[in-house]
Amino acid sequence: MDKITAVKGIKDILPSETPRWQKVETTARAIFERFGFHEIRVPIMEKTALFQRSIGEATDIVEKEMYTFRDRDEELLTLRPEATACVIRAYVEHNLASAEPVTKLFTIGPMFRRERPQKGRYRQFHQIDVEVFGDDTPASDAEVIFMLMHFLDVAGVENLSLEINSLGCKDCRPGFSRAVVAYLGQFQDGLCPDCQRRLTTNPLRVFDCKVEACGRIISDAPRILDHLCPECLDHFDRVKGFLDDLNLEYAVNSNMVRGLDYYTKTAFEVKSGKLGAQNSLAGGGRYDGLVALLGGPDVAGVGFGIGMERLLACLPDTEENVGKTDIFVAALGTRALKFAFKLTGLLRRSGFTAATDYSGKSLKSQMKRADKMQSAFTLIIGDSEMDSGRAVLRNMKTKNQQDLLLESLPEALINILKSEVIL
Ligand code: HAM
Numbered sequence: 210m211d212k213i214t215a216v217k218g219i220k221d222i223l224p225s226e227t228p229r230w231q232k233v234e235t236t237a238r239a240i241f242e243r244f245g246f247h248e249i250r251v252p253i254m255e256k257t258a259l260f261q262r263s264i265g266e267a268t269d270i271v272e273k274e275m276y277t278f279r280d281r282d283e284e285l286l287t288l289r290p291e292a293t294a295c296v297i298r299a300y301v302e303h304n305l306a307s308a309e310p311v312t313k314l315f316t317i318g319p320m321f322r323r324e325r326p327q328k329g330r331y332r333q334f335h336q337i338d339v340e341v342f343g344d345d346t347p348a349s350d351a352e353v354i355f356m357l358m359h360f361l362d363v364a365g366v367e368n369l370s371l372e373i374n375s376l377g378c379k380d381c382r383p384g385f386s387r388a389v390v391a392y393l394g395q396f397q398d399g400l401c402p403d404c405q406r407r408l409t410t411n412p413l414r415v416f417d418c419k420v421e422a423c424g425r426i427i428s429d430a431p432r433i434l435d436h437l438c439p440e441c442l443d444h445f446d447r448v449k450g451f452l453d454d455l456n457l458e459y460a461v462n463s464n465m466v467r468g469l470d471y472y473t474k475t476a477f478e479v480k481s482g483k484l485g486a487q488n489s490l491a492g493g494g495r496y497d498g499l500v501a502l503l504g505g506p507d508v509a510g511v512g513f514g515i516g517m518e519r520l521l522a523c524l525p526d527t528e529e530n531v532g533k534t535d536i537f538v539a540a541l542g543t544r545a546l547k548f549a550f551k552l553t554g555l556l557r558r559s560g561f562t563a564a565t566d567y568s569g570k571s572l573k574s575q576m577k578r579a580d581k582m583q584s585a586f587t588l589i590i591g592d593s594e595m596d597s598g599r600a601v602l603r604n605m606k607t608k609n610q611q612d613l614l615l616e617s618l619p620e621a622l623i624n625i626l627k628s629e630v631i632l
Pocket of ligand 1: 324331333336340468489490511514515519
């Protein structure tokens with residue numbers, strides 16, 4: 210029969226890879242806790258309107274990348290393409306603002322975008338997502354950026370570049386948009402068909418276009434930083450000041466607009482030279498007004514998302530410890546198997562990693578298996594050992610063997626393992 214394979218652009222994370230994922234996730238949890246963040250777990254499926262309203266109707270994500278379907282009762286649902294909207298929905302729905310005026314949340318999990326798969330770009334990918342609600346100060350932007358850079362540093366990612374920009378607010382951005390439309394209007398014929406359409410639907414998206422001709426035109430376009438209102442300009446200057454205070458290096462990239470419509474004021478991206486074409490490792494920014502747009506209180510928001518696959522691709526290929534075994538019980542014969550079954554259970558209850566083989570294979574093949582599992586010790590027990598009341602314990606590293614009495618076996622083993630194996 211034909212085998213059924215995974216869906217295009219959607220990958221398994223294999224047992225040999227999971228230790229690296231777990232390590233990064235553990236680091237994230239430990240560091241975020243220091244900054245006062247709490248974990249929230251939100252569903253992977255939401256009502257489609259949530260993303261249409263937050264990310265923006267005229268963005269690539271909403272226009273062509275969402276996995277949207279009609280449920281059996283005709284409701285339109287979408288597999289989340291990002292987490293910010295989901296976290297806000299939960300924050301509003303459960304009135305989390307009432308418990309703590311400044312709410313700091315993070316979530317880790319899969320996101321779905323129907324992009325063209327390539328190295329570093331998948332249709333199911335994972336993000337570490339961080340959000341702060343209720344703090345509109347520039348210090349809060351800088352703190353979030355600092356936490357991101359500190360986390361990436363501790364996780365072991367090197368050679369990173371941080372780019373920042375300000376995208377203005379509802380007062381100053383429309384003026385900038387008009388200036389961009391006026392400028393691009395002169396070169397309309399040179400723009401790709403998508404950008405020609407964007408001129409009327411969402412002009413700032415032209416800054417994100419990967420077509421070379423559009424890139425050339427955009428390089429001389431008006432700069433948002435020349436159009437900021439005094440409040441946004443002051444906010445941006447103070448964010449930069451705080452980043453300087455923290456000795457964080459950054460470059461101002463006035464062409465960075467981010468692919469989602471909800472950003473106001475500060476936007477940032479972290480890139481890595483190690484990543485090739487898909488070089489954006491993390492991105493985020495401020496989104497004051499979005500919580501209110503989604504039916505919540507008028508509180509400020511700032512956050513970021515890190516791509517897990519891309520983060521892991523930046524790390525050196527070190528071998529993580531893939532579940533080593535403390536003791537393998539090699540049992541031969543029916544009575545010995547029964548004994549081994551009970552013994553491994555007891556050892557596991559006592560906190561050791563114990564393995565055995567119920568198939569009754571030869572001693573040779575069981576010893577091979579113990580070797581493969583990198584077992585520290587192997588206990589050999591057959592029906593004849595059951596008769597003689599003794600079993601053989603072999604130290605797999607030194608090859609030393611010793612006889613142990615069956616009647617006091619569990620206690621003796623636990624003592625030996627405790628002195629040899631670090632729990
Ligand atoms: P984003 O820039 O769309 O922002 O995604 C954040 C990160 O997710 C990217 O920098 C990249 O590492 C990873 N990523 C995105 N698409 C893919 C893909 N197809 N395959 C692999 N990795 C991918 C957001 O999603 C915002 N919600 C971030 C945010 C949180 N802003 C404020 N709060």
